[in-house]
Amino acid sequence: MSKKESSLVKKNENPNDSGEKHLMDRAAERVWTRDFILIWSAHFLLSLAFHATMPVFPVLLQDRFGLEGIAMGAAAASYTLSAILLRPPAGYLLDRFGRRSVYLPSYCLFALVFLLYPLASDAVAVTGARFLHGAVWGVVMGAANTAAVDLLPAKRRGEGIGYFGLAMICSMAAGPGIGLYCVEAFGFDVLFRGAFLLTLAGFAVVLPLRFPDIPRSDRPFALTALFEKTSLPASLAVLIFCVPFGAVNNYSGLFSRSIPGASAGVFFLCLAIGTGITRLFSGQLFDRGGPSRIMRSAYAILLAGCALMVASGLLPWGAVSFSAGGLCIGMGFGIAVPVIQAMVNALVSPQRRGAANSTMMTAFDLGICLGLLTTSHLYATVGVSGTYGVLCGCIVLSALVFFLFALPRYVKDLAGQGKT
Structure with a gap:
């Protein structure tokens, strides 16, 4: 096309076209889409249940099972230990089998484990429940963060990651106070059953989430793949x-x-x-x-x-x-x-x-x-x-x-x- 023809085309272009294109590009780069709102809300509810029970667990160990000192520290640390152990395999599973296949089952299992605490009859049982809970936490958190990143436009990924982290910050601010109040007013068992219901509500929220179609990795399992x-x-x-x-x-x-x-x-x-x-x-x-x-x-x-x-x-x-x-x-x-x-x-x-x-x-x-x-x-x-x-x-x-x-x-x- 000659320069003259090019200039004629530009003259005949609708001046509103560029504005419409900008609006379309901006819409394609939105952070707060329907699916991002769903995963943010589900993440907040799960994190709220977690932070409501976190400060209560040492009190439970001391009041109900009589643990103190090193024994209490070991029981409390079992959560973090199992989360660390499961983080790397969780990442491999997410890439190998897809986000939905890992996120939804781990979210549901995280809710169900709350029901084990009222059933625990001794310190060994409650520590086992805590270890299992930490393992599932390691999986579901990795899945949530990865799925959230999938939903974000590349040009606004940093901004979206910051917003997604606010779900955890908000739950961290509200959860401990709610948990301690529930224990004082209603007891430990009511708190854990309430946390189960809260997480179950989050699971219901995330079920309609439309996960992006991400090609799955065909990399075989190996330590380096983790x-x-x-x-x-x-x-x-x-x-x-x-x-x-x-x-x-x-x-x-x-x-x-x-x-x-x-x-x-x-x-x-x-x-x-x-x-x-x-x-x-x-x-x-x-x-x-x-x-x-x-x-x-x-x-x-x-x-x-x-x-x-x-x-x-x-x-x-x-x-x-x-x-x-x-x-x-x-x-x-x-x-x-x-x-x-x-x-x-x-x-x-x-x-x-x-x-x-x-x-x-x-x-x-x-x-x-x-x-x-x-x-x-x-x-x-x-x-x-x-x-x-x-x-x-x-x-x-x-x-x-x-x-x-x-x-x-x-x-x-x-x-x-x-x-x-």
Whole structure:
């Protein structure tokens, strides 16, 4: 076509066509589609049931079965241990057999396990139920996150991942209070049966979900198939910065007792607010500008949070510093997690998303576990300020891993795939 003909065509084009095309493109890139709303709602209900029972379980072990100390810790840790063990196989199953075939059965089974707790007659039985519940949790969480990513447009994937994470944050804020109230008012058995009904409602919500038609992986089962190698550098950074988050989540209630005027309730509220607010925009910033600048901000905020926690044990205004530290750690965590999840999903084909997400989530759980296992010894040895001083070192180490290894590998792999 000649230049003259081309110009004539352009003159004859309807000026509204470009606007209509923009609207059509925008509609195709919507995050809050019918199916995304369904999976978000189902994820919220399942997470709400989980967080309602989480703080109650140690109380159940002590009041009903008389467990204390190491025995209580082992029973409580069985949940996390089994979740970690099942994360990698879950990713392989998602890629090999499809999202629906894994997500719906694991969701239903997660609901049914709640009914085992009232039937448990001794500590061994309740620990077995807890171990089974953790295993199913490891599968259903990987399935939910992978299915949600499948539903998101590529150009707004980071934003959508951030929004999806809000389901967990909202349930984390509301669940513990609901669970503790139910136990006080109605007892343990009513709480667990209520959690079953809540999760059953979530299962009903997710049944009409239209899963995208993702080609299934034909990769044979092997240890290497359980992990996605392109996700490993970023997942290592996640593992290291989750150590401080595990410490914060599990021991800040204990730490608050040694800081005059500090309140564990206010601290966890600040933590939830910080995480929730940043998840609203961190994914959008990733979609627009990539991970480098936003992750610099995340690490700076995380480091500031740990520094404020160090100061809380040394300064007269320690209670204010303690709560501000929780806000900063929540903000840094709320930025870093969806950004890194978007990174690992950007590097893989849809047939390997299950493995990519499970690799990252295994690292997440391992970091939380390490924080849980090491912080009590640190606290007994060096106190609150010393403990958070060591955790500051974890943030610095994670930043070094991210910027020296994970980010260059991400840029190189992205360029190799022609996505830059």
